[in-house]
Each structure stands twice: as structure tokens, then as C-alpha cells.
Amino acid sequence: MESITYGHVAPDFVDQVEMMSHANLSRCFHCLACSAGCPFCEDMDYLPNVIIRMVQFGMKEAVLKSSTIWLCVGCNTCSMECPNSVDMAAVMDSLRQIAVGEGIQIAETGIYSFHNAVVDSISRYGRTHKLEIMMRYKICEKEFFTDIDLGLKMLSKRKLDLLPSRVKDKKAIKSLFEMAEGK
Numbered sequence: 063m064e065s066i067t068y069g070h071v072a073p074d075f076v077d078q079v080e081m082m083s084h085a086n087l088s089r090c091f092h093c094l095a096c097s098a099g100c101p102f103c104e105d106m107d108y109l110p111n112v113i114i115r116m117v118q119f120g121m122k123e124a125v126l127k128s129s130t131i132w133l134c135v136g137c138n139t140c141s142m143e144c145p146n147s148v149d150m151a152a153v154m155d156s157l158r159q160i161a162v163g164e165g166i167q168i169a170e171t172g173i174y175s176f177h178n179a180v181v182d183s184i185s186r187y188g189r190t191h192k193l194e195i196m197m198r199y200k201i202c203e204k205e206f207f208t209d210i211d212l213g214l215k216m217l218s219k220r221k222l223d224l225l226p227s228r229v230k231d232k233k234a235i236k237s238l239f240e241m242a243e244g245k
């Protein structure tokens with residue numbers, strides 16, 4: 063775990079996060095249930111409940127530059143465990159959106175590259191094209207030859223399609239993405 067350093071304080075950060083996530087962070091009494099249930103907490107630099115406290119303290123830069131917000135997979139366990147109905151998963155999602163929107167240096171670039179490759183595939187085909195996602199990820203991360211054995215094995219067992227399959231209603235996919243982008 064990282065020790066918390068105090069830098070620039072952003073008093074309006076908590077309002078920004080609450081507005082975006084629709085979570086009322088003042089309901090959190092730091093019972094630790096969210097952190098205890100999180101399957102990835104051991105690898106996080108700050109526990110989920112600590113992230114809430116840091117948001118309340120306006121520690122915007124430390125939160126947005128943390129690995130925690132990218133190691134969170136949005137499994138919702140924390141939100142289900144919370145006795146006060148604080149939607150922690152939505153908070154994490156909002157923090158990722160703020161970090162990207164404000165051009166913050168992403169702590170876990172590999173996770174972000176993978177995320178982008180998946181979203182890009184869905185926006186173009188309405189489905190995930192796994193081979194293309196893997197190739198885009200490898201190019202972004204400049205990891206051209208790692209896992210090549212596994213990739214060839216998957217191809218030989220027809221676990222990876224060479225060509226993407228597409229949904230018929232492309233307009234629906236386009237309008238979903240426009241809605242998400244607030245257009």
C-alpha cells in the first residue's frame with residue numbers, strides 16, 4: 063500500500079465525483095466492507111474505502127494518478143457489500159472517466175490500452191473481435207512477441223476468428239456510443 067501524501071487540495075472534487083457517479087459519499091462510515099470484499103484490493107495502492115476518504119479530502123491528483131482506479135474491474139462486489147448503499151463501482155468508473163477527460167497520466171497504461179481496444183472493437187462491429195483487440199493491444203504496448211505461442215494455439219483451435227462478425231443494426235450501436243458521449 064502507498065502512504066498518502068498531501069499535495070494540492072481540490073475542495074470541489076467530491077462534488078464532481080458525486081455528481082458523476084450519483085453516489086452520496088457522505089454516507090460512508092468507513093466500515094471497510096467494500097475493501098474487504100474487493101478481489102483486487104491486495105494489488106491496489108489505495109483501498110477502495112481509502113479512495114473515498116481521499117476524494118472527500120480533495121486529493122484529486124493522488125486519486126486520479128492511482129493504480130487503484132484502473133485495477134478495479136467494475137465487478138460491483140463493493141457496491142453490493144456496502145451497508146449504506148454507496149455505489150463504489152460507479153465511483154471508480156467516474157474516477158476513470160475524469161482521469162481520461164482531464165488528461166491525467168494513467169498509472170496502468172496496459173489496462174487502459176486494452177480497454178480502448180475493446181471499446182473500439184465494439185464501436186465498429188457491435189461485438190468484440192478478439193484477434194484484432196489482441197493485436198491492437200500488443201502494438202500499443204510494443205509487446206510484439208509475448209504470448210505468441212498462446213495466440214497460435216488459439217488460432218489452431220479456432221478460438222480466434224480471423225475476420226470480425228458484425229451486428230446487423232449498426233445504427234443502434236452508433237446511437238449508443240453517441241449517447242454515452244453526450245451527443
Ligand code: SF4
Nearest residue numbers: 090092093094096144
Ligand atoms: S462499504 Fe460502504 S460504508 Fe463501508 S467503507 Fe465501503 S463505501 Fe464506506
Ligand code: SF4
Nearest residue numbers: 100134135137138140
Ligand atoms: S468494483 Fe472495483 S473496487 Fe469494487 S470490488 Fe470490484 S474490483 Fe473492487
